[in-house]
Amino acid sequence: MLSLNALIAASLGYAVLLFTIAFWAERRAQAGRIGWLRSPFVYTLSISVYCTGWTFYGAVGSAARNGFEFVTIYLGPTLVFIGWWWLLRKLLRIGRAQRITSIADLISSRYGKSTTLAVLVTLLAVIGSTPYIALQLQSITLSFSVFESGGHANLTAFWVAAGLAVFTILFGTRNVDANERHHGVVTAIAIEAVVKLVALLSVGVFVVWGIAGGPAEIFAKAPPELLRGDSIFSARWVSLTMLSAMAIITLPRMFQVIVVENADEKHLATASWAFPGYLFLMSLFVLPIAIAGNALMPEGSNPDLYVLSLPLSQGQENLALLAFLGGFSSATSMVIIAAIALSTMVSNHIIMPLWLRFAPQGTETSGDVRTILLRSRRLSIAGILLLGYLYFRLTGGSGALASIGLIAFAGMAQIIPSLFGGLFWRGATRTGALLGLLSGFAVWAYTLFLPSFEGGFVLSQTAIENGPFGLGFLTPNALFGLMGYDPLVHSLFWSMTFNITLFILGSLLSTPRPLERIQASQFVDVFRLDKSTGSYLVSRSATSEDLFTLAQRILGADPAQRLFSEMAQQQGKAQGLPDATDKLVQTLERELAGSVGAASAHAMVSQIAGGGTVSVDELMKIADETAQIVEYSQQLENQSHRLELAMQELRGANAQLTEMGAQKDAFLSQVSHELRTPMTSIRSFSEILRDSESLDLPDAKRFLGIIQDESVRLTRLLDEILDLSHLESGRGQLLLEPVVLQDVIEKSLNATGALLEEAEIAVHNELPEAPVMVMANFDRLAQVFINLISNTVKYGRGESPKLTISVAILGETVTIVMADNGPGIAAANRKKVFEKFTRLSEANLAGSAGLGLPISREIMRNLQGDLALKPSRHGAVFEVSIPLV
């Protein structure tokens, strides 16, 4: 028989080994050599904290009593894991994006960072986990008792709890950041997972092939009721599968290893089949061991301990020791992870908020908070283990192991409606979650948890049996008269009914706050968000830099600058950002409300100023979206503005076209009129010549002269029209050559010399001596000048008339200015003079059809120059510009 001392030595040695491994892994991780410490298989093995001491010992006990029922506890997680793509993957992604630290944090975060919810879930978790931790302590002391009956159970439990507390504090609170992975702990857990699997498989193989001669022989010994029975497929079968499926997600320790400790989302793909495989192996030999135990062990021995007592009874001390270490591993790993998970929750959601509320102001420096946080975590761990130990002392090993485990499962399962609703239903609200959780939890406590004390706590034995105050319909095990069901099924039915109903009703009847809406979409649409969101959390106290950045994003750079410098001046600061006072926060909020609405502005500003856990990145995302919308609407505005401009241009063009059409009509009628006048006189004179017989020769000659003159005029008119249309269409390419400007002007003056003399116009020639060479067509350019000069002769005569011709060279062009001192041209008419058939005054001399200026301008344009009428106070000033050679 193994002595107790040897057993203690073995467990101490094992504990030392675990400490060493954890320490070594921690050192390795610190040195950056993480490597296989973070392989998918280590992740899978760490998830096996699901298999606790209860699983290790209790599953065999359950199988010995109820046959196949134990399988349901593993089938639920199996189904959840093979469906990883739809639920666990989303949970992991959200956990990463939102930097979730625990299940309480997840629920609170989803429902608008609600502190109330966080506290509620934390309390739920502590209440649900304390019996569970007690259960592990009990399984360890029980396993000791197999080797040495009558030992000091309480003392053993105390030292185990103390040892676990030391281990957890040493390796579980090395860092403040709850998101920091606990490499040491996880590695130790993985080793323990291997130990418990090997231990159980060894015992199983020994039982099947060592004691019996194979599986057939074992099953032959099985009592028939164990294999058929009602245990398979009943309300309890379905409930237990569902319960375990829910527990794998909501149990604090499971959430810790699956979501928080996960290093890489891809590891989940491996765990999705490897963990069900692990569970498969863990349960494969449970039934054979139970059957063998029932057959071989003496009447009255505890089926929960068959794993240990069977090898011992066969004298296999080493195997028993291995089995003992397996059970020890199962129990300790669960307690360690549960303590870490719970301490995170308790310190983050209960201790820290209280401390921050009551702590003296001004001590919120980061180092200080760090110390406080670490201290509160360590205290929490010690407190949780103490609670577990006290629970163990008070209940004193009452009830079968499994039943306490199932009660805890049912308690934590109350989180499921809020969790599922939060992940998949955008409309789920904080009120709904709060109502659902509270009612579900209350019904669970009343129908399952309190009765489990068998009258020892709150509810008396008579109240449990007959209902409180004799109210029969309130009997905890038969609420509202629902009788004949297993207490677990009964409790699950009622608690879930209340939970889900109130959750849905509460959500439908309440309006979510803005932050809840933001979080709802962050959760429900997590796969649509950017994967690479490396968000960091806003520190507790607001910095004006953060506020300024936010303001810049939403208000724009300049208005934000103005607002902040104004505030700084009000605070008496010459330069720099203002202090983040309440007034600044309020002002900013009011300003932002103009851009994003009051509610969102409040949410954003108070989250920065109040130091909630909305990450700055998230806020910036909102801000960016707003900015994008603003920018987009600005673009739209610009575009509509541009459209309006284009419309105006089109309207202008249309008016011009209409005008041109009218001009064309006017031109045509003008042309016909102009042609008609000479034609009429030619016709009438030729008729006279033909019809009158008594016409004397001089008269006839005079008439013929008139006919001749009119024909010439007609011809010239037609020539001019042809010339103009030729020039306007640009078909007549003028031959360009270097020409001396002075020569052209000289020739023009010569050609018009007679006209000028007759009109007594003095010509002031101010041309430079040096020849000015221009690119032009000599004759056409002369035509322009002649036109202008004759124009002066016709309209530009004033008192002692004169014509000044001057030249100015500007860059590549030369400008010839012809100014007279006549009556000039009114501003309103300046454009008109270049229109065809325009005669501005009645002083029209015969022979001009008003085509001179339009033709001249066309010529100049064809010569790459221009002809313009310059505004002037006295007389008309024409400007001819033409490119130099």
Place this chain on the structure above:
Amino acid sequence: MNRSDLAAEATRRRKLREGALLLPIFGAFLLVSPLITVFIGSTSIFGLPLIFIYIFGIWLGLVLIARAMARRLDKG
């Protein structure tokens, strides 16, 4: 890779995802429905009760299918 290959790939991945949803439902149907009572009885194969083979066989089958699917899902 041309367009039709991409379309085939997209269809394959969609089916895979739908399969990933259906696998746990299928598993629940086999193990958590009245179907399981069909296999309760005194029949045994190689000395193993039929119900034992059924439950653990389905379980192992689910693990293997999940493994094959996880590898494909993870690749994409």
